[in-house]
Amino acid sequence: MSEIRVGLLGLGTIGTGVARILLEQQELMTRRLGKTIRLVAAADKDTGRDRGLDFSNVRISDDAADVVNAADVDLVVELIGGYEPARTFVATALTHGKHVVTANKALIAKHGEELFVLAAEKGVSIGFEAAVGGGIPCLKALREGLAANAIESVHGILNGTCNFILTKMENEGADYADVLKEAQALGYAEADPTFDVEGVDTAHKLAILAAMAFGSKIRFDQVFTEGINRISAADIEAAAELGYRIKLLGIAKPHGKHGIVEQVEMRVHPTLVPLDAQIAQVSDSYNAVQISGDFVEHTMYFGRGAGERPTASAVVADIMDIARVCSGDGPDAVDKLAPPMGFVAGERKELETLPIADVACEYYLRLMVKDQPGVIASVTSILADHRISLEAVMQKERNSDQAVPVIMLTHETSEGNLQAAISRITALPSVEEEVLILRKETFGA
Amino acid sequence: MSEIRVGLLGLGTIGTGVARILLEQQELMTRRLGKTIRLVAAADKDTGRDRGLDFSNVRISDDAADVVNAADVDLVVELIGGYEPARTFVATALTHGKHVVTANKALIAKHGEELFVLAAEKGVSIGFEAAVGGGIPCLKALREGLAANAIESVHGILNGTCNFILTKMENEGADYADVLKEAQALGYAEADPTFDVEGVDTAHKLAILAAMAFGSKIRFDQVFTEGINRISAADIEAAAELGYRIKLLGIAKPHGKHGIVEQVEMRVHPTLVPLDAQIAQVSDSYNAVQISGDFVEHTMYFGRGAGERPTASAVVADIMDIARVCSGDGPDAVDKLAPPMGFVAGERKELETLPIADVACEYYLRLMVKDQPGVIASVTSILADHRISLEAVMQKERNSDQAVPVIMLTHETSEGNLQAAISRITALPSVEEEVLILRKETFGA
Numbered sequence: 032m033s034e035i036r037v038g039l040l041g042l043g044t045i046g047t048g049v050a051r052i053l054l055e056q057q058e059l060m061t062r063r064l065g066k067t068i069r070l071v072a073a074a075d076k077d078t079g080r081d082r083g084l085d086f087s088n089v090r091i092s093d094d095a096a097d098v099v100n101a102a103d104v105d106l107v108v109e110l111i112g113g114y115e116p117a118r119t120f121v122a123t124a125l126t127h128g129k130h131v132v133t134a135n136k137a138l139i140a141k142h143g144e145e146l147f148v149l150a151a152e153k154g155v156s157i158g159f160e161a162a163v164g165g166g167i168p169c170l171k172a173l174r175e176g177l178a179a180n181a182i183e184s185v186h187g188i189l190n191g192t193c194n195f196i197l198t199k200m201e202n203e204g205a206d207y208a209d210v211l212k213e214a215q216a217l218g219y220a221e222a223d224p225t226f227d228v229e230g231v232d233t234a235h236k237l238a239i240l241a242a243m244a245f246g247s248k249i250r251f252d253q254v255f256t257e258g259i260n261r262i263s264a265a266d267i268e269a270a271a272e273l274g275y276r277i278k279l280l281g282i283a284k285p286h287g288k289h290g291i292v293e294q295v296e297m298r299v300h301p302t303l304v305p306l307d308a309q310i311a312q313v314s315d316s317y318n319a320v321q322i323s324g325d326f327v328e329h330t331m332y333f334g335r336g337a338g339e340r341p342t343a344s345a346v347v348a349d350i351m352d353i354a355r356v357c358s359g360d361g362p363d364a365v366d367k368l369a370p371p372m373g374f375v376a377g378e379r380k381e382l383e384t385l386p387i388a389d390v391a392c393e394y395y396l397r398l399m400v401k402d403q404p405g406v407i408a409s410v411t412s413i414l415a416d417h418r419i420s421l422e423a424v425m426q427k428e429r430n431s432d433q434a435v436p437v438i439m440l441t442h443e444t445s446e447g448n449l450q451a452a453i454s455r456i457t458a459l460p461s462v463e464e465e466v467l468i469l470r471k472e473t474f475g476a
Numbered sequence: 477m478s479e480i481r482v483g484l485l486g487l488g489t490i491g492t493g494v495a496r497i498l499l500e501q502q503e504l505m506t507r508r509l510g511k512t513i514r515l516v517a518a519a520d521k522d523t524g525r526d527r528g529l530d531f532s533n534v535r536i537s538d539d540a541a542d543v544v545n546a547a548d549v550d551l552v553v554e555l556i557g558g559y560e561p562a563r564t565f566v567a568t569a570l571t572h573g574k575h576v577v578t579a580n581k582a583l584i585a586k587h588g589e590e591l592f593v594l595a596a597e598k599g600v601s602i603g604f605e606a607a608v609g610g611g612i613p614c615l616k617a618l619r620e621g622l623a624a625n626a627i628e629s630v631h632g633i634l635n636g637t638c639n640f641i642l643t644k645m646e647n648e649g650a651d652y653a654d655v656l657k658e659a660q661a662l663g664y665a666e667a668d669p670t671f672d673v674e675g676v677d678t679a680h681k682l683a684i685l686a687a688m689a690f691g692s693k694i695r696f697d698q699v700f701t702e703g704i705n706r707i708s709a710a711d712i713e714a715a716a717e718l719g720y721r722i723k724l725l726g727i728a729k730p731h732g733k734h735g736i737v738e739q740v741e742m743r744v745h746p747t748l749v750p751l752d753a754q755i756a757q758v759s760d761s762y763n764a765v766q767i768s769g770d771f772v773e774h775t776m777y778f779g780r781g782a783g784e785r786p787t788a789s790a791v792v793a794d795i796m797d798i799a800r801v802c803s804g805d806g807p808d809a810v811d812k813l814a815p816p817m818g819f820v821a822g823e824r825k826e827l828e829t830l831p832i833a834d835v836a837c838e839y840y841l842r843l844m845v846k847d848q849p850g851v852i853a854s855v856t857s858i859l860a861d862h863r864i865s866l867e868a869v870m871q872k873e874r875n876s877d878q879a880v881p882v883i884m885l886t887h888e889t890s891e892g893n894l895q896a897a898i899s900r901i902t903a904l905p906s907v908e909e910e911v912l913i914l915r916k917e918t919f920g921a
Contacts, residue, residue: 063691172613179505326786333777335772
């Protein structure tokens, strides 16, 4: 029986999970695969810590070179994270003709294209299911399960930390800063939560999804990105009264003529979604990806977006996919695998990104205004100048010396037009603070 | 460039959808696949009907033999449905060394095992993603995406007709018979809805899911099956007051020791699910499959479970998977595909089914009783004899000459024990009608 020999870079949370599956679930995997996957080597700076696993048949090293250069390793699993040195290690492994599986969304979003070229040159594969949606096999669904479809939209709750914070803010009526502190204490948020709460992590994942959906190159630098840090408990309450829940979504849509995609819309921001939408039910640290296609209509994929065990599940699924076509003891057959980005190499185009000013949305606006006669009239008159009509206006507190919040829901308009109106509104002497702008998605379903 | 030549059996709703994708979406599919899929032949008894498609490059015949025996067909798509003659046509195609893709859950549930053996002998593959969950790529998720997991449970809303009826009953407070009539008028239910409303269709799909999840042979005849026809508007209302929604679920769980599956629990019945459970949000004719694994934890797959376009999406995804490993102009490589049932052939065991009497559940009981003193005392005393404790008792109408409903929610007990108690309760002179027994699932999440 042929076997695949695996080397592991990084024995942190996810690395430990992957080692656990490879060491403890081997019999089940062999029954599924008809081949054996063997963990032969692992590298981590901390070699001493007890991870509760029997590594007696695994070479443990503190030097990644001992894994990426090892002659007896067929496939390298990169679980270090971040851009460097992960990028160098992955490139070295590919150069040596080793397959690579990674959970590193930052690496794929920023350097994926050069790595795909290198892998193709060497006739090896790169798997990265765990980079998007953690344990949820959503990339496989998009790349293979929906391969007969022209994709019409992708909406994802892709960051468990943000979803946990927003859910807790809603359930407890608590403000952002307090919930963030609690999430950090519980280990749900990093000490430096910037990548999560400012939407960067979601943008990494959205860039990968969008490129896979529409057959374009990955353009992480082109994703419009806003985080959740300006949302208040009052916004969540106001949204609920209007029939919406606020979720940090990654959104991608194609634009073009006659079914040919010419531009890709990519944006990450807190979004009002109808309370009865399927994606609005995704709470706590769960993730979900909703994908619509011209034949399949609406589909959604839901599960744990992070954590040792769920992420390891996705990493090992990739290893098994590669092992299925590559025996490790003969010429490999990566052309029998679905191409990593869902389109064969020459067919992935350099598509333009739709400028954010051209994106059309309905908007939720929260203005802090002095409670004086005529303020709302001034604001609505500016909106009317820009042909922006209102679906709802809500003002709760009155007769206050301090600025009071006014909430407005607009009908659809372009972001460029909205921003022009907002500049004029912000200049009004009775409007204090920056206007909070949230976008609304209503879905087809 | 190599190409795969497809022959189609059946040009009804789904067949037309498949032909539509193959004829109209060819360019996109070729970009994804690097190969061309060509529809060369199709057979249907009704050759004359205008299906709005350009069949000028397709041989249309009224004889299935013209497809299954054709030398220029590499892959046969069976969309006739039912046991015969579908089974004979599929067997003939396999015997001639042709791959098969089908949406026929009845065929796979009942005759899948013999067809898998035949396919393996001939070195060809069988795809049946469309047989379960329509357009949702849930079998691919279970077989490949979750391949690193020991599966802990499968819960599915697998029949759109039943889910449509239950949703409408809830939204409108309407009774079963009225909603069924309306569903038939709208085309959501067949003129003969037996297979749908009695749970047989769900049982077909559950038998396939359970075998794939636990590495057993498909045992459709062993699935405990109850339909939705005894549910009343009052039951749906009572369940809601208690915090539950009623869904027709297919449920499969493994039983055994030390992680070795020895018995498989398989049951289809109307089920109380907590209102805030993810699967409770699946409404109208949508389907969803919730799969939990020991590493991935809870995942859910949601989408359209039927219809021309969604089902065709799944059929063509299977064709593309097979085309990827099989060029049509050289020796095929089906061993590079995930095995149809997720385990290599020799590793699929003949597992026993857990007898229904041994299944442990919490129960919803609806008794119609004469409104006399001591009736509830008699009933609860019988339950106490059987060590069945109650979580809730609800009696709404009182002082009536007619029998009034009494609702009880029990704590967990075995089905055998519950049925013994119910026999005694039914024998009480004050209890009229058969007791309605519904089962409850609470999920881990």
